[in-house]
Amino acid sequence: MSVEEQIKEIVAKIVHVDKSIITREGTFKDIKADSLDVVQALVAVEDAFEIEIPDEEAQKFQNFGDFVDYVERCLAAKERA
């Protein structure tokens, strides 16, 4: 499963929505996630991929696409290290 699909699955489970409504262009607001959902999603993704997403970085995400891209960059950096 791709990183994008895994993230969608994690977010869908936390926010209790069908993962099909999560798109790269969409936002947490679009799927009616509250602030706790957002934090829990970040934590769950961090744990799943064993990476760190500081709040300073998360605040820059405009949509799920940015979220996925960031995680992929972290994984690539981890691979190189």
Next chain:
Amino acid sequence: MSQPLKGRLALVTGSGRGIGNAIALKLASQGADIIVNFFRHREAADKTARDIEAMGVKAQIIRANVGDAKKIDEMFDTIGNDWGHLDILINNAASGVGRSVMDVDLKAWDWTMDINAKAFLLCAQRAAKLMEGRGGKIVSISSLGSSFVLPTYAIVGISKAALEALTRYLAIELAPKGICVNGVAASAVETEALKFYIKEGFIKDTRQATPAGRMVIPEDVANVVAFLCSDEALMIRGQIIIVDGGTSVAPFVMQEQDRQ
């Protein structure tokens, strides 16, 4: 400058920013080596550690979500392996969801209770083992919301009430081991985090309602914590010291003065 905590090791949970940061710096200024625990704000934790080291003591950063029991275990495993002991635990990390009681759901309840109350239990259990044979100090950071009803503060207030009760039980159970346990409860403290929870005008209103004439700042809390970590406070056990500029003992006085 006197360094009564020279050679002591302190863990301050949630010490990247705000109250935790002020406590970490205060204890470091008294000579303690500091373990800076953080979860979401690495840049802030890095800066705290740099500021601590600039005072000539050691700092170690450990990232851990204290809402996760496994992460607490890993943090204490690291402390045990790297240092082999601990002298001071400051249970400061906190989180919460601003809701009325009727809007609290299980997810918000568990999140808040795990971080604010359960984490203190687990940290204190592990910390006490690392303090064995050398005594120690444990201080929990609470808030006035544990005893007073504050708007949209329900879950956090309840979690802080649990934390305060735990402080008293730990104080008695750990007293024979030479471990001194107390808490500090502050009113609203002027921090970056506060701005996320409050409405416009809150800071001005709070300042006016505080007999001492200003809001509580992180350093006010840190000063009391440092005292509780000193040997001068050895006969204070299981107490929650209120730091609120007099607000809680005169809730109506200032309102009356405002009207005049």
